[in-house]
Amino acid sequence: MIPLSSRRFERVGAHSHILGLGVRDGEPLLVADGFVGQIEARRAAWVVVQMIKQGKMAGRGILLAGPPGTGKTALAVAIARELGEDTPFVAISGSEIYSTELKKTEVLTRALRSAIGVRVREYRRVYEGMVKKLEVKFDRHPYNPWIQVPVEGSITLKTTNDERTFTIDGSIVAEMLEKGVNEGDIVWIDEETGRVHKVGRAQSAERRYDLSSSRLVELPKGPILKDKEFVRTLTLYELDLMQSRGSAIFSLLLGGMEEREISIEVRRSVDEAVKKWVDEERADLLPGVLFIDDVHMLDIEAFSFLSRAMESELAPILILASNRGFAKIRGTDYESPHGMPLDLLDRLLIIETRPYTKDEIREILKIRANEEKVELEDDALERLTEVGVEKSLRYAVQLLTPAKVLATQRKAQRVSVQDIETAADLFVSVKESAVHLKQYEEAFLK
Numbered sequence: 001m002i003p004l005s006s007r008r009f010e011r012v013g014a015h016s017h018i019l020g021l022g023v024r025d026g027e028p029l030l031v032a033d034g035f036v037g038q039i040e041a042r043r044a045a046w047v048v049v050q051m052i053k054q055g056k057m058a059g060r061g062i063l064l065a066g067p068p069g070t071g072k073t074a075l076a077v078a079i080a081r082e083l084g085e086d087t088p089f090v091a092i093s094g095s096e097i098y099s100t101e102l103k104k105t106e107v108l109t110r111a112l113r114s115a116i117g118v119r120v121r122e123y124r125r126v127y128e129g130m131v132k133k134l135e136v137k138f139d140r141h142p143y144n145p146w147i148q149v150p151v152e153g154s155i156t157l158k159t160t161n162d163e164r165t166f167t168i169d170g171s172i173v174a175e176m177l178e179k180g181v182n183e184g185d186i187v188w189i190d191e192e193t194g195r196v197h198k199v200g201r202a203q204s205a206e207r208r209y210d211l212s213s214s215r216l217v218e219l220p221k222g223p224i225l226k227d228k229e230f231v232r233t234l235t236l237y238e239l240d241l242m243q244s245r246g247s248a249i250f251s252l253l254l255g256g257m258e259e260r261e262i263s264i265e266v267r268r269s270v271d272e273a274v275k276k277w278v279d280e281e282r283a284d285l286l287p288g289v290l291f292i293d294d295v296h297m298l299d300i301e302a303f304s305f306l307s308r309a310m311e312s313e314l315a316p317i318l319i320l321a322s323n324r325g326f327a328k329i330r331g332t333d334y335e336s337p338h339g340m341p342l343d344l345l346d347r348l349l350i351i352e353t354r355p356y357t358k359d360e361i362r363e364i365l366k367i368r369a370n371e372e373k374v375e376l377e378d379d380a381l382e383r384l385t386e387v388g389v390e391k392s393l394r395y396a397v398q399l400l401t402p403a404k405v406l407a408t409q410r411k412a413q414r415v416s417v418q419d420i421e422t423a424a425d426l427f428v429s430v431k432e433s434a435v436h437l438k439q440y441e442e443a444f445l446k
């Protein structure tokens with residue numbers, strides 16, 4: 001499972017060219033943000049993004065349904081990009097729920113809870129101001145007489161209408177030195193922990209360098225000691241982890257926390273705390289998106305768990321993708337549309353993706369070639385487009401890199417028709433490899 005806040009686009013190298021839905025003033029452009037065609041689906045996805053932004057989607061779901069290689073995963077990536085950094089977006093594949101360490105429902109619960117953000121406002125008492133004067137007293141290191149260590153110091157902080165001088169202990173001095181705090185910098189020091197944060201350099205202060213990475217900031221106003229608001233966004237899953245570590249210190253020391261189940265009590269107490277914060281206006285909820293690709297890989301237990309989860313108060317928006325028409329629901333003998341139970345399907349809005357036309361395939365191949373830094377001769381692009389039409393778009397995209405290797409080998413800048421042909425001979429498509437093996441099977445049976 002990937003909480004996308006930190007490792008957002010690692011798994012989607014194939015979609016690195018997709019920068020958004022390519023919609024301007026509510027209308028999808030034919031080619032924009034790396035997206036080509038698929039206009040109806042993009043328009044629908046754009047409406048979904050607006051609903052999410054307006055908070056009207058929580059606890060609801062979307063199904064992206066269409067044949068392989070028609071851009072379902074690309075659409076989900078585009079939705080994530082449109083939502084921006086603030087809305088949690090978690091992507092898993094249906095097969096990821098089968099782990100040897102964790103129950104399926106636990107994997108799903110973690111994914112669901114990673115997709116709900118809580119923006120917490122916290123007030124801390126801090127000393128904030130511009131460093132007017134910083135004096136440091138050094139002494140010998142207790143074990144190494146050749147090293148000097150800071151033992152104490154004094155600092156004068158200044159705001160527009162306040163100025164105070166404090167004595168500070170060795171550890172705060174050391175942190176200031178480590179962060180390169182100089183006179184003229186604006187800092188704050190946490191009253192309780194003594195943590196130092198360098199904000200930037202005062203606009204009014206003398207420039208120490210012509211060029212510097214320090215941000216220029218205004219001199220703070222008001223008293224030096226003040227209550228400062230801090231805003232942090234955490235997910236429910238992160239809060240679960242913090243809570244369960246807090247209540248069981250041993251698990252932290254022994255490690256292995258990730259593989260242990262989080263108890264229902266922990267989750268319940270986190271939920272209650274979050275609801276209380278929201279009531280007291282100390283926190284906002286940010287329902288994000290849980291995207292489950294290849295949803296037919298889930299089984300009946302997982303599906304019924306998801307249906308229930310969607311009803312709960314703290315539920316993210318569910319986006320599912322499937323390339324199956326009719327399939328057996330895993331864990332049962334029932335066939336159903338997209339391999340999903342009807343009661344779940346009933347709760348979903350369905351967006352369809354359609355196979356591409358030749359022109360669209362050519363356009364997508366151009367964008368991918370550009371993204372992978374592969375230069376194509378005109379007729380090579382034409383040949384590759386035909387391959388895309390005959391075999392599949394994904395197969396044509398995959399031939400780009402081997403064709404480039406072949407071109408480089410014959411010391412050519414650009415990929416030629418011959419390189420495409422050779423690459424297609426070396427690497428067969430799924431259709432061909434399946435037919436090939438079928439012939440062997442028949443030969444064995446005779």
Ligand SMILES: Nc1ncnc2c1ncn2[C@@H]1O[C@H](COP(=O)(O)OP(=O)(O)OP(=O)(O)O)[C@@H](O)[C@H]1O
Pocket residue numbers: 014015016018034035036037038066067068069070071072073074075322323353364367393394397
């Ligand atoms: N309309 C499009 N514009 C630009 N690139 C696209 C478009 N549709 C698909 N692609 C790209 O083509 C490749 C295949 O598409 P994608 O993986 O999104 O298909 P899919 O519908 O998820 O297929 P599957 O059912 O096999 O998972 C990806 O690299 C994707 O980024």
Ligand SMILES: [Mg+2]
Pocket residue numbers: 072073074293321
């Ligand atoms: Mg896909």
